[in-house]
Amino acid sequence: MAKVTLTEFLTLDGVVQAPGGPDEDRDGGFEHGGWLVPYADEDMGRFVEEGFRSADAFLLGRRTYQIFAAYWPRVTDADNLVANSLNTLPKYVASRTLDGVGWHNSTLLKGDAVQEVAALKERLEGELQIHGSGNLARSLMAHGLIDEYRLLTYPVILGAGKRLFDGGAVPAALERTGGRTTSTGVAINTYRVAGPPGHGSFEPQE
Template structure:
């Protein structure tokens, strides 16, 4: 069975919208795109490279797929740990509007992405990674299909924008796997899904 992991750049107040550049995603009039750039150092880059080093396939939503497909095929360095994997490994795209997915080794999922991903988990081995793809992530979280979260939390407050853990997120307990902080203050947390939360009374 494959493991599904979610990797996300996230502000301290939970925003995941347009981390990479000003025009990446202006939905809702979002004007803060590119907030990752001032904090992206070699240490964070190593963590990203480590993450891509374990992938065997990708799960992508339409918007993320289109952003990636417009950029990464132009990076032809086969030794680049990100480009080398994105350009060669299987990419499964959840979209109700795309009619085709022309990037090498890309497959459109059917109309019910949750059902399709559940079937992929059963059929495949290795690690299926989600990057960006907030709508897809929300759907999979709601059905308990994400096994591990790799969160890079940036020392930035934006006050608006799309959030990874929005209202209505299914209550889930998480087991801490790893935690470290980069020199620019990015807190890297790796959590494994651990079923439903437990509750109690403090001091009882």
Template sequence: MAKITLTEFLSMDGVVQAPGGPDEDRSNGFEHGGWLVPFADEDMENYMAGLFDAVDAFLLGRRTYEIFAAAWPKVTDENDPIASRLNTLPKYVASTTLDKADWHNSTVLSGNVPEKVAALKKEFDRELQIHGSATLAQSLMAHDLIDEYRLLVFPVVLGKGKRLFEEGVLPTAFELVDSGTTRSGVALLTCRPKGRPTYGTFELAE
């Protein structure tokens, strides 16, 4: 059975909106698109390429799918570690508005997406990878369906924008299983859920 992994770019205040360019997502008047680009370096490139070594298929939200489908088919180098996987492996796009997905080997998931994703886990052996796709990720988080989080935290605060961990998210405790940093200052955190949080208190001795 495959595990579901989420790779997400976050600012220090948790924003995930439009990391790669000004026009990726301007909804709600967001004007900070492209905030990760100044920190992209060879370390980040190598880290991302390594993640794609374990993928069997991709789970994508509609917006992320459309961004990827407009860009990655133009990268035709069969040795590119990211494009070669994205352009050939199965892609499942969660959407209530798309009737079809034209990018090679793409399938639209509609209806009860968490239920369908849970069934997909049984069809693959390694990883079903989510990249970006925060709305999809949130719907799966609500059902404890994400097995591992790869969070790239960039040293920038934006003050507004869509966040991965919005108010009302299912309370979850995590264990940190790996960490690192790039030379540009990006924290690379790999975390796995370990159930509901536990609580305590610091009491002063009498």
């Protein structure tokens, strides 16, 4: 069975919309695209590369797939680990609106995304990575299909935009398995799902 990991860039108030550029996603009149760029540094780059080193396949939503497919095939540097991984490894694209996917080694999942991913988890081995793909990620979280979270939280508040945990996620307790802070103040934390959340009370016991 495959392990599904989710890597997301998010603000302190949980926004994941359009981190890399102004035109990535303007839904809802979003005007803060590219908010990640001022905080990019070598520390962040190293963490991203470490993540891609463990990938066996990728799972992408339509918008993220189109952004990646327009950029990464043009990166031909033999030493670029991210480009080599994305350009060669299997890519599964969840979309009901795309007619086809032309990027090398890509497969279109046109059915119900939750059912398709659940079947992929059963069929594949290794690590199935999701990058970005906020709509898809929220659908999978609502059905408990994410096994590990890799969250890069940036020291910026936007007050508007699509959020990762925006209702509908299955309640879960997470175990922190790693973390660091970059030179620009980005908090990088990894968590694995450890089961249902526990509960208690600070009320005095009689």
